[in-house]
Amino acid sequence: MVTLNINQETHTLDVSDDTPLLWALRDVVGLTGTKFGCGIALCGACTVHVDGEPVRSCVTPVSAVSGRKIVTIEAIEQNSIGRRVQTAWRELDVVQCGYCQSGQIMAATSLLASKPQPTDEDIDAAMSGNICRCGTYGRIREAIKRAAVST
């Protein structure tokens, strides 16, 4: 049994300690907004926040995050920066297929939390771990800047 604090709710899960957080979220808790992309922390589709930091949930065992605050895309609108990021994403029509965008939004929200006015280099550094096969990078960059301006 593992107890997790996800989006300010407590969940007790009957999974082994080494279960990746990704599958606990998706298959056990039923929060499917966090996506599976590569399974080895190369694409960023599974990004969630743990105590405010971006974490690749596909390689994070549940035992490592028990007792810590986990936030997923489903609750990011409760964070004022996250809400601004979502708004910017919608205003600039960033999404295409949309599959990677949960991870992109989680990564962008973390970036703006630590660097409210990021430079292009900051954006490159923070976002280059998140792959988008639809190639929405230019719009992601602009949306991050817009979300930063709207502070």
Add this chain to the structure above:
Amino acid sequence: MINMTAKLLASKPTRRHFLQGTGGLILGFTVPSFGAEEARNERPPESAVGQATRNVTNESAGLAPNAFIRIDRSGVVTLIVHKVEMGQGTFTSIPMLLAEELEIDLNNVKLEQAPADNSLYADPLLGGQVTGGSTSIRGAWKPLREAGATARVMLITAAARQWKVDPATCTASKGVVTHTATGRTAGYGQLVEAAARLPVPKQVELKPSSEFELIGKPIKRLDSPDKTNGRAQFGIDVRLPNMSVAAVALSPVPGGRLHSIDEQKALTIKGVRQVLRLDHAVAVLADHMAAARLGLSAVAPTWSDGPNATVTTQSIVASMAEASRKQGAIARNDGNAQSTIDKAAKKVEAVYEMPFLAHATMEPVNCTVDLRGDTCEIWVGTQVPALAQGVAAKITGLPLDKVRVHNHYIGGGFGRRLEVDFVALAVEFAKQAKGPVKFIYTREEDIQHDMYRPYYLDRIAAGLDANGTPVAWSHRITGSSIMARFAPAAVVNGIDSDAVEGAKDQPYKIPNVRVEYVRHEPPIATAFWRGVGATHNVFVVESFIDELAATAKSDPLEYRRALLRHSPRMLAVLNLAAEKAGWSQPLPKISSERLGRGIAVQFAFGSYMSQVSEVAVSSTGEVHVRRVVCAVDCGQVINPDTVVAQIESGIVFGLSAALWNEITVDKGRVQQSNFSDYRVMRMREAPRIEVHIIKSTDSPGGIGEPGTSAAAPSLTNAIFAATGARIRKLPVAATDLRA
């Protein structure tokens, strides 16, 4: 010409299950199949997919309804969308077409995914229920507007009769009919019952483009909110009561067989429910994917590799090169290319090669099946719902109407989800499963058991006159025929229309042109990939024309211009891209890197496009694409921002592949496995992209794929300008570009 039928839905559903509702006006509209004269006129000239599928469609001649509108008594309009949304924006642009003529707020259109039905939801250009080939808007452009206009006319007529006034004195706007003189109004919902009893007008007048209120205006994507809050449902997100999640392993060598497994060991793992085996695959079903994957490791499958155990990329290419020396089927033969080349003042020859490519969609391949005795339900994101239904019916022995396909948002299609191999696998396994199962490929399975963009080997030659002008052109393509498997009727006289697309109709005015196709099938499965035939042939044609320009010591832009004088739309995009890129200006030098600019132009998918790329090549040979300027004429634009987005997307997709991607085979096994060795473009590597749209009121062209097909030659021509190295074999990474 569309054929409309109207009926009133009583409380009892009178039509298929998906039309159940609260009652109201149902309009079924039919799209002419390809045999119809009107459709022929609508068909964009020289379109790849049009050509590719014309013959297929002729077999299913006649009119077939393919989409439905429902307006209920509360005025809500439901559009059952015959296309799937995989990022290309059609879940916004298709309802825009309807709303434009129906005079409703776009926000009042509810979308429903069409169920699997090839007769109801066939694409007029493709002849089947297919989302692909950049056809969605081309096919929907006229019928969707006609459907909206017809419904509007009926609603206005219904109101006018109630008010005993001339319909011509009434107008419709925002879902309300108004009698202008008296100001009387009635909402569509109040009118649907009366409207449904009216005869369907045989002809309706469509708005001229000058009166468009929605079409051509930037409209925010309707799927954006759900795709930014985690609520969008992709196939992989399906959850059903008592569902298992399954990890699968397929024979690493195509044609291989499962030899042994350790089932008991897997069953001892917490959460593992069942181990299923097929001849060529094994699946472990569990409470969740983590347990399934642990179970799969424990199963430790061993394989008998079978007849392909020694296949390598080198063996495939060697046999392809051998095949390419013989004459192929003749796709085009103007004048006498060979003898003219032999006599020409200058002869230029080259061999171009393009690798196998994986699709690597962000959403790995997956399929959920609930097979219970006499019904089969499938949850999947597919570009071909009817094919998915068909393969499941075949495997289960059930009639089609007992197989229900629930389509979903697709987390990247790019052609991968035109295939139903993974649906077939899931249904085969489901025959042994207890309860519903969601099968998910790991990224490794997804890349190693993809169906790949074919390897192509092209022999190309040209003869130049004393001025350097081409007088003859000969192009022989060797590669797999996807059409022969996917749509056999589209292969005529040995010519796969997809394999020669962009080559047979190369745009340059040259008096002697010969194009041949040699079909050569490798032992690994091949399939469509974004940009299809054009992605292959535009690269070869646009690279080689650049070679000819270099041979003639001519500017690549001027050289193309001189050969495109007959095509004003080609010239217009070429000139616009060059102008916006500052073609005549020197590149701003920023470092010791070698800089270059390359240009490419194409007509593909009914759209004209030119791209200019700027690259910087480092002394160690790393290529950085700094900027891509694109000019496009895709006819009437529906949603301009979607056009821009699709081009940005297509360019990044095409550049990733051109720079880095290849699938290679050793000992019959695909060697790549994940984003570590199948490198895709990331934020810091992405170029600045500028898109310039030429205004047009011509019928719309496709836009999902042209960006991809023009990307590689524009890039490699820029690399040539920067380094003098001509890239004749993709990916670029295979060439040593060190200074």
